[in-house]
Amino acid sequence: MKVDTLPTSLKTRPSFEKIEAWPLSLLLLSLILATPILVVASSVFFPAGDIWEHLLDTVLTRYVKNSAALMLGVSIGVLALGILPAWLVSAYRFPGRAIFEWALLLPLAIPAYIIAYTYTGMLDVAGPLQSALRETFDWRYGDYWFPEIRSLGGAIAMLSLVFYPYVYLLCRAAFAEQSGSVMEAARSLGCTPRGAFVRVAMPLARPAIVVGLSIALMETLADYGTVQYFGLSTFTTGIYRTWNGLGSSVGAAQLAALLMCFVFVLVSLESASRRQSQFFNTGSRVRPGARVPLHGVELVGAYMACGLPVLFGFLVPFTQLAVWAGLTAETILTRDFFGYFLNSVTLAVITALAALALALFIAYGKRLYPSRSSTAASRVLGLGYALPGTVVAIGVLLPFAWLDNRLSAFLLARFDTNPGLLLSGTAFILVFAYLVRFLPIAMNTVEAGLGKIKPSMDEAGRSMGLRPAIMLRRIHMPMMRGSLVTALLLVFVDVMKELPATLLLRPFNFNTLAIRTYELANEERLADAAGPALAIVLASLIPVILLSLSLRPSAGALEEADIINKNSNTTGKES
């Protein structure tokens, strides 16, 4: 051991309890946080009575069909909207290129359900567009054809508009990583610029595109607000309906298990692509490729390809929200609104702090005691983000309800008091569910920050006699302050946006901004919903701005992908 060569005064006594404690509590923690997954998965072994037959007979095929159609449509949508702009801003030079580079990310700030409410308000029969058409041409309702926004096609359009940035971001990072000389090699071997794109740049970016697509599809499967509002029966609405409408918890859990299978296919697709992309690394970035200027028709085309997604994915809905919020400000800015705001912020702050503490504990434990089991534990924890909010909610609610029943029975027998539902009836269960879902984001960010600190720093600290916990506080945490703040912000915003889990798990009469938006929209008070919706969008802009800053040329392409890639389960960092 190296320690033996140190002067006696500097020797740290090996403390065996500590060496055991950290990995053990890590394992325990992952087990607790993995309960929802295990509960949902094991639900398939329980009989659900005739509810399953009922589902099979009536709606199940519709769920599968709609979810599959949605996934197919969104795939086409995000690929069409994401790849071309990524290529344009990477390989070409045109006025405004640098602005488009980050502006293309803006739609990420608008949750899917909010863009759906906004466009419905604008394009519905009573909306401003159709009203204007009727007035101008003196038509009456039924005289003309207008695309129905509340449809499968409408949902595909909405989800594509807000999820394409995942494809754009990963694709852009892949293009940026490609060594310029690879493209030059293709040119010198007789390829035209377009030929080089098709034969070299695209195939090289393919794994990254698949990763971005998988993330977009996971979000699609997780979406509840949009499909619910558009009246589409998919897995998420089905789970909610089976739970609330049919009152069958086991049936809902089994539906959730089925949905989880879809998700795991996506997760394995994503991790396989990530592994492949390591081999597609073109190595030392000797020279980034020179950007070619665009002229004439091509320039107009580039502005269309880069401008339209930003226009319809962000500018139009954002402006509409702002206008509505301005109109309804008087009725919206009531004490109730600030109550919802406070609820949202409180939940988000508590969850963010808890997630950061756990993430530090896990990531640092992995650094101190790297082992197969700690890697496996953090992988299991990482799965949470891929899970739709409805699945997490079901997986959390079932064990908590059971625990609550036991607890109150015990308290009743022992102390003769019934405190009610201590866990599942309070905000505690919400925070727990959020942690299951969003801890991976904090973990990813913290691990990325920790990874940048060289191991020699640890050795230096150890050689000066610091214990691990003190070293974390005095060396690592100050050095990675940026990552810690980022982790807090990302979790904060995701909690602010979260809808389906909050809807299922919130305590009675407990409202948040997201819930209020949902309720008002479902009462067809879309203009009134704009206030809380705008508050959520403004909060969501923070991480998007952070992400945009990281796009500056100095920042590594991988780094930016790290921040957005919330799926730590598949990053394969241990390799």
Added chain:
Amino acid sequence: MTSPALQLDDVSVHLSDQLIVDGVSFTVPAGGIGCLLGASGCGKTTLLRAIAGFVPLSGGRVLLDGREISAQGRSLAIEQRRVGMVFQDHSLFPHLTVKENIGFGLHTVARRERDARVAELAALLEIEALLDAYPHRLSGGQQQRVAIARAMAPRPEVLLLDEPFSSLDVELRETLAREIRAVLKAEGVTAILVSHNQFEAFAMADAIGVVKTGRLLQWDNAFNLYHTPASLAVADFVGEGVLIAGHKVDEHAVETELGLIDTRQIQDFNLPDCEDISLLLRPDDVFHDDDSPIKARIVEKAFRGAVFLYTLELTSGTRVLSLAPSHHDHAIGEPMGIRLDVEHLVAFPKLPIA
């Protein structure tokens, strides 16, 4: 089927308003191998990229077989100029196998013909066993061979190699350089190599151009560059050696610290028109001779296998280099007898003392 001659005519290149290549002219005859030699940042790679068409010319022109392929404001598209390029980092396509990499430039060619060409090059470069492997499986030397095969597959009119051996182990470089030279000669391809390593250049090229701050200082074969450098800068960059002061007594004699040099016994010399001159002494000009009256103290010695390279200090403090067979093993600090045996006298006007 030798490829055509490449001619550069007063070529200049600006990169972001900075003059990088300044009026370079040279010709590589059909099937010849030229080398641009210079320290990093001297503009040699930019010049190579200008020939390939990756950067535009700001002056002069590039001709292939008398046909203009680049001039100021005019440039044949890269994919139409039929230049092959071997990149410093090899830049193999990671998503394609070795076979697909080599065949990449032949996609318009019939499959059977393409396979035949790939097989031919694989045999020539001894990489037949690797054809189905992906690039990340290959060692640096193997990647290098694939990169060369890929560049040569479409039978380019000129092959450009950018520091082709810089990412390889030192031991590999010279052997590979000689081997690649044989392959290029077998294919009869006109080639230009960029290197900062003179031994690589000597091993591979027929003619070498020394480049400094964007200017071509001298274009000549290796022997002449070494023994008759046109300028002090070339003498300084190519080979080892020291400058010692000399005094021209008359047209036939130069007085130095190491004795009088009689130029009538030297076949090859140029004397500047001034009395005080600097003479370039290569290590092989200074012979070890125990009987010589001139003694010098050994300051440093480097073992090079067959020979020792001694750094010697004369009584005046001037240092010279000397190569001696390695069985003449003397200790540092010992005096050693030396005598001059100059075959090529290289002299420059004496430099003002800096």
